[in-house]
Amino acid sequence: MxxxxxxxxxxxxxxxxxxxxxxxxxxxxxxxxxxxxxxxxxxxxxxxxxxxxxxxxxxxxxxxxxxxxxxxxxxxxxxLTRRSLLAYASAGDGHQRLARAANLDALFIVAGPGDGGEFAPLRRYVTLALEAGVMPVVLRTAGASTGELASELAGLPLTQVVDAGDVASVARLSPWMATGRTVGVMGCPNPDHAALTPDLLGSALGLAPAWPGGDVASTLSGGLAPTSGGAWVVGLPSLRARGLAVVESVTA
Missing domain, CATH: 2.30.30 (SH3 type barrels.)
Known part of the structure; x- marks a missing residue:
């Protein structure tokens, strides 16, 4: 490597x-x-x-x-002192916590309808990010209705919604893709959207395979990956995949 x-x-x-x-x-x-x-x-x-x-x-x-x-x-x-921490707690006995990603500037949420056409996890992802002082940015896929998203996010402050298929809309991500910025990426637990995430990031965020011989999917799952604009991206499992997700603002 x-x-x-x-x-x-x-x-x-x-x-x-x-x-x-x-x-x-x-x-x-x-x-x-x-x-x-x-x-x-x-x-x-x-x-x-x-x-x-x-x-x-x-x-x-x-x-x-x-x-x-x-x-x-x-x-x-x-x-060193953390700015934020995303950790997972298992649903089993003991609720053991596993630290997954620290010092995020933003959390990109790939949004699409889950089972039954609902966006059940979406408000939870957004709320977790806001509570941590991490900016939530929703990446709307082709399967996500603009009206449904607006309804789901009603009342939540500071949430940006970006149309992943629109070049002008994707350009609004640029403040979070500047040199040294760090973003986490979560997808709604629908398998179709989980499969879409690597391709979406590769085109929209300028994310190429981090190391020779790799691909975007393995780059995302392997830790912090550099983008063409100088930011760092880490792929994160969905709530359903890993149980309870906790994003918290920390001082140590």
């Missing part, structure tokens, strides 16, 4: 990520962003290039997190 080199700005670094760090912290280590999580290790990107380290036992880490890497030991020693 080959990665190009990115600056911290290109990776989405913001000054508030360093609010709990001291000069001594920066002398002892450097920041890196988690672009993928695997069974036992993390794939990180930083101004030095790509790094692969064992997952730390001391703190839970999600795709999109910023961490500090120690110079001497070449290991992750801390997770």
């Amino acid at each position: 080959s990665y190009r080199t990115y600056s911290l700005h290109q990776l989405g670094w913001q000054p508030d990520f360093a609010q709990d760090l001291t000069l001594a912290d920066f002398e002892a280590g450097y920041p890196a962003r988690v672009v993928a999580t695997r069974a036992d290790d993390l794939v990180l990107l930083c101004s030095r290039g790509a790094l692969v380290f064992e997952s730390p036992d001391c703190v839970d880490v999600a795709v999109g997190d910023w961490v500090m890497v120690e110079h001497k030991a070449n290991r992750v020693v801390a997770r």
Whole structure:
């Protein structure tokens, strides 16, 4: 797997990520962003290039997190302050939480009618994003009625609806696709729309296979993927696929 080199700005670094760090912290280590999580290790990107380290036992880490890497030991020693976190809780006993994506700027929701022509999950997705301070942006597919969407979203503030099949409408996504921005993508649980999501993103968002030999679908599922405009996109399972989804605003 080959990665190009990115600056911290290109990776989405913001000054508030360093609010709990001291000069001594920066002398002892450097920041890196988690672009993928695997069974036992993390794939990180930083101004030095790509790094692969064992997952730390001391703190839970999600795709999109910023961490500090120690110079001497070449290991992750801390997770930096999060702006937001999307986590899943299983429906079984214990409701174990699994952190899935951190530090999102926007949540793109691919909207189409679910079973019975309803948009049941849509308000829930939007509400979760708003509660976290993450901008919800609804991508309307050909199967989604404009009138039905307007009715479903009535009373919810700040929600943008973009027609995924209209070039002028898709252009309204540009503020969220700027260099360093990070967006999560969720689709309504209808299988037809889940299958559409990779193709939609590939054309509308300028998302190409992130690494040689890959495709858009595997790029989305593999962690943070770069777009042609410099933003980062991560594909997220639907509520139905993974149980309860929780998007929360966090300070640590």
